[in-house]
Amino acid sequence: MPLHLIKLAVGIDDFDHLAAVQARRAQTVDGRTTIPVFTRRVPKRGEEIIAGGSIYWVVRGSVTARQRVVAIDTTVDEEGEACCILGMDPQLVATVPTPHRPFQGWRYLDPQAAPKDLSEAGGQGDELPAHLAAELRSLGLL
Numbered sequence: 001m002p003l004h005l006i007k008l009a010v011g012i013d014d015f016d017h018l019a020a021v022q023a024r025r026a027q028t029v030d031g032r033t034t035i036p037v038f039t040r041r042v043p044k045r046g047e048e049i050i051a052g053g054s055i056y057w058v059v060r061g062s063v064t065a066r067q068r069v070v071a072i073d074t075t076v077d078e079e080g081e082a083c084c085i086l087g088m089d090p091q092l093v094a095t096v097p098t099p100h101r102p103f104q105g106w107r108y109l110d111p112q113a114a115p116k117d118l119s120e121a122g123g124q125g126d127e128l129p130a131h132l133a134a135e136l137r138s139l140g141l142l
Helices: 015-025 046-050 130-138
Strands: 004-008 027-029 032-039 054-059 062-076 082-088 093-099 106-109
Touching: 004 062, 015 032, 015 054, 015 062, 032 062, 046 062
Parallel strands: 004 054
Antiparallel strands: 004 106, 027 032, 032 082, 054 062, 062 082, 062 093
């Protein structure tokens, strides 16, 4: 069973903003497009993550999207420090908005604790605008 990661999307306003920022960062190597995500620590359980795991993005206090992790590499940054590059699939998948408290770095996320994809949750109708969804979440209604 694949293992997931959860990470804060710092400076991101909503799902659409995350998609736009990542589209600017997209890289094509050997005919495959990926989105690089830089982090200090290399996941020790990388093989479990690569075996179908995703990174779940916390945007403004709520898990709102996930992306499949397709590669984990290491490199050295401009200051000579070792760091990790998570290669993400360019497809962002909206999830059922789930409140989450802030934390530093990334954390492992068990598949049972991962929010469902919005398409699998049985939701109908149009998606709420991000500002309205955030207000309803802050009131405990969503």
